[in-house]
Amino acid sequence: MTLMFDSYSRELLRSGIIEGRAGNKDVARRYLDRAIYMSSDHDAMAEAWFWMSQVTDDPVGKRKALENCLSNDLQHARARRALAILDGNLKADEIVNPDKLPPAPEGLHQAEAQRFMCPKCGGRMTFAPDGQSLVCEYCARHQSLNAPSASAEEKDFIVAMATARGHDKPLAGQVVHCQGCGAEFILPPDQLSVNCVYCGSPHVVSLEKSNDLLAPDGILPLVVDRDRAVRLLVDWVGQNGIKPEKKVERPRGLYLPLWTFDLGGNIDYTGERLENQEGVMRPQPPQGVRVSDSYPVLIDDLPIPASRKLSAPFVRLLPTFDLKPIKPYDPRYLADWPAELYDVPMADASLDARQQAFARLTRYLPSRLHPLQLTFASSARMTIESFRLNLLPVWMTEVWAGGRSHLVLMDGQNGAIESDLTIKADKSGGLMEWLADLIKE
Numbered sequence: 001m002t003l004m005f006d007s008y009s010r011e012l013l014r015s016g017i018i019e020g021r022a023g024n025k026d027v028a029r030r031y032l033d034r035a036i037y038m039s040s041d042h043d044a045m046a047e048a049w050f051w052m053s054q055v056t057d058d059p060v061g062k063r064k065a066l067e068n069c070l071s072n073d074l075q076h077a078r079a080r081r082a083l084a085i086l087d088g089n090l091k092a093d094e095i096v097n098p099d100k101l102p103p104a105p106e107g108l109h110q111a112e113a114q115r116f117m118c119p120k121c122g123g124r125m126t127f128a129p130d131g132q133s134l135v136c137e138y139c140a141r142h143q144s145l146n147a148p149s150a151s152a153e154e155k156d157f158i159v160a161m162a163t164a165r166g167h168d169k170p171l172a173g174q175v176v177h178c179q180g181c182g183a184e185f186i187l188p189p190d191q192l193s194v195n196c197v198y199c200g201s202p203h204v205v206s207l208e209k210s211n212d213l214l215a216p217d218g219i220l221p222l223v224v225d226r227d228r229a230v231r232l233l234v235d236w237v238g239q240n241g242i243k244p245e246k247k248v249e250r251p252r253g254l255y256l257p258l259w260t261f262d263l264g265g266n267i268d269y270t271g272e273r274l275e276n277q278e279g280v281m282r283p284q285p286p287q288g289v290r291v292s293d294s295y296p297v298l299i300d301d302l303p304i305p306a307s308r309k310l311s312a313p314f315v316r317l318l319p320t321f322d323l324k325p326i327k328p329y330d331p332r333y334l335a336d337w338p339a340e341l342y343d344v345p346m347a348d349a350s351l352d353a354r355q356q357a358f359a360r361l362t363r364y365l366p367s368r369l370h371p372l373q374l375t376f377a378s379s380a381r382m383t384i385e386s387f388r389l390n391l392l393p394v395w396m397t398e399v400w401a402g403g404r405s406h407l408v409l410m411d412g413q414n415g416a417i418e419s420d421l422t423i424k425a426d427k428s429g430g431l432m433e434w435l436a437d438l439i440k441e
Helices: 002-021 027-036 042-053 059-072 077-087 156-162 227-239 311-320 347-368 431-440
Strands: 110-111 111-115 125-128 131-137 141-145 173-177 182-185 194-195 202-205 252-275 289-296 297-304 372-378 382-401 403-409 417-419
Touching: 002 027, 002 042, 027 042, 042 059, 042 077, 059 077, 077 156, 111 431, 156 382, 227 382, 227 403, 227 417, 252 347, 252 417, 289 347, 297 347, 311 403, 347 372, 347 382
Parallel strands: 110 173
Antiparallel strands: 111 202, 125 131, 131 141, 173 182, 194 202, 252 289, 252 297, 252 372, 252 382, 382 403, 403 417
């Protein structure tokens, strides 16, 4: 009987959609209302409520229909997008067809930027490693950031995917107008902050006002200052028996971009569970019983590098960061500190996140459902719910060994170090002569 009613309700839903697309809203509402009353299938009810929102002109009724749709299917993308438009979080003219994305603009792009100078003496303000203030490099005046104590917020994945920002890469180049001396200079496409080449004043691009790229959501303030970074680098070189073949340059501080994703939904799986035969006289070998079920997905802050340039050492360094203290993004953190823009679009990174999450879960699923031999798994109902673009602090330098330069990255939060250098236990002398200038400077 239930199957018959569900089949009839789907016919009503189909008729309601046809009438709605034809512009016959009154007729469509009658069909949809009847479909909702007759149906017991959550997917059909979600679709009926969504179309009810499309043929309802009253904003209150439209919102109620969308909320009812999401109560039956929380991941209904079109309903979430429509609700975001209703709430003002998404503009209808920003929505793009992901299959026909607009071409990226060619040439240079005028970028808005903030300038950070001391209000007392006019000197450059730089971010202080105390994580709380800017400091003038001339008069030592401190200016509190008054940063909020709350954690950086995450963004709705469905809303971001509806706009070009979710798919775009950085522009070929950006022109920054210096508010100090009036000069204009080109900002490299992979950089978010820069110092004016004439007057030296620091500028940070205001991506919040850009229609092309997503602005950072969170930033992990720098904790390890340059002096401590030098000492940690010297200790690391000595402890690993590395003999540099050239002078080691002092480490340079910068911020690298990182995507983090929250995933939910379910993984549908099929497998065989071995069960012992009970109630028989002779012991029998375990029999395989076919099992089909779903496993809930709940993954928080899955990290995906947003830059390909320093990917290998950066990926190894990622587990050393504690992402809990991430602050809401504030451009003042980047005063006089270079920051790299992402070159991996959010849409591409989300595919990597899904792939990594699915591989991880299917690898551990048999042990969590022991004893189960997994024969099939599907990620069709696994969803990305939200994301965040973060900036992480690192110190970077190079060490010459084996006839070539090797990249060294240091976690600017706790001083952990990773490199593409193969560590060998070579305790030969002559180490300190290569590090003497590094320590003295």
